[in-house]
Amino acid sequence: MASSIQATDLDIYYGSFLAVHDVTMTIKPQTVTALIGPSGCGKSTFLRAMNRMHEVIPGARVEGKLELDGTDLYGPGIDPVTVRRQIGMVFQRPNPFPTMSIYENVAAGLRLNSTRIAKGDMDVLVERSLRAANLWEEVKDRLGKPGAGMSGGQQQRLCIARAIAVRPDVLLMDEPCSALDPISTLAIEDLINELKNEYTIVIVTHNMQQAARVSDVTGFFNIEGTGKPGKLVEMDETKRMFSQPREKATEDYVSGRFG
């Protein structure tokens, strides 16, 4: 299931604006990789480039190489739609489909693609995904109710269930807890710890403790000034990044002496 990602000399543009410059990074399977860095340094941009969501924005493009288990994701003949099926994404703000019930939200990945699947199999899949997202017990009696009627934390876990229901190889999360209270945050962090057995996870976070708690590897992005591109400064095992980073900038940032 879980796959590795290799970025080589990746440049990411919005039109003529170079947002992220020259990122080379290896993401190992079945690990949690945290991306940290100041606002505007291109963490989200990099994350979205990994499942080709970046190009949805008009004028946005990518140069360099990005490989999923050795396959060039930006190679000719690669359909971005299939890339996104293998690399799922959870967004900063929970965004369940407002017209769909909880059940339909989880089933959306398959239903929207008109994948033929027996009702019984779908029930099993929905239950398994909701269990994996630690949401099953809370919603099993109201699967037919709208997903928009839940609390923010539940909605975010619903979005995670929706993302893993299509059985991706990699799960990208862009500040998945920034809109949540500490208890929901903890629930999601526990969830990430469990999911790591099956998926490769990349998470963007502004919360140093969170990065320290959930990730195995941490990458620090930085930006020299406004208008300059963001760069990957340093990437290492999380323990090391927080105790004895090689770069001064990293040390300043993780210890809160930034800016």
Added chain:
Amino acid sequence: MTTTAPRSAERAVDTPLTTVPRVGGVLPRWGTWAVLAAAAALVGGLLALVGFSISLFILATALLFGVAVYLWSRVIEGRRRAKDRLVTITVTGAFLLALAPLVSVVVTVLLKGLERFDPMFFTYSMSGILGPGGGAYHAIMGTLIITGLAAVMSIPIGLLAAIYLVEYGRGRLARAITFFVDVMTGIPSIVAGLFAVALFALFVGPGARLGIMGAIALSVLMVPVVVRATEEMLKIVPNELREASYALGVSKWRTIVKVVLPTAVAGIAAGITLAIARVIGETAPLLITVGLTTAVNLNPFAGRMATLPVFSYYSYASPGIPREAFVDRAWTAALVLIIIVLGLNLIARLIARVFAPKTR
């Protein structure tokens, strides 16, 4: 009444913020109504002396009422509250003023239209009728058929154009379409009629009168309205939903059909219904493209048809004898039109309620 309390509005400024400013006096709840009654009585009494006039009565009462409430409130409640009351009165007054013509129209059409609002009106045509009696069955069917045809042609075109503009359109072509849609929204309806006449003069020869010509003229008027309404609705669908769908590996087209459109369908349906309501009462284009008959013709591809607006127009403009019979039918046709538009609005609301995203 607690007139002993300090006047809070002025006082609040220089009292320290640590103490909550005390509320000043308040007009009694019946206060404004009492002032209104007093103003009406006073103005009525004065006018009775010089000769009564309803418009003058309303105007003078409103003015006196506003001034009196303001002054009273000013003395007891302070400046801020007094202003608030004055604005409330002004806004309410403006609302009532705007409502007046609407109510007047509905009441007039109801009173005059009910005269012939009978089963015969809905079951008989005018074929062979020279005086009283007869009905507008042919015109009602004509209006439904022609408007229906116009809707069938305009809705897919308008929907797809709006989807193109919001989801795909970039650059020159999109801007050009937006521009032409804007221009077409303001096109006078007679121009649409003339366009249909000119178009059919090419194919069928001059002087043709067909239901389909009217439908085409109406859809020229309808398409831009549908495009505009749909465009607005698609634009307010949050981008996050599209991205959520893309991130599940759903293609763009499926995302539009299965996520964007269902999310916006309530508003789109309402917009389409209003677009239909907008064209169903058009007279001028139908006058020159469809004409009028006295007999039932349900085939929009052969010969003239009757429609409610044109029926109403001719009944009123060139009545026969006795005149009342024709004028009554004109009003009833107008009433039926209003009822149809009302029904369309109710349907739009129903659709909006059924499809609206639910939270519980």
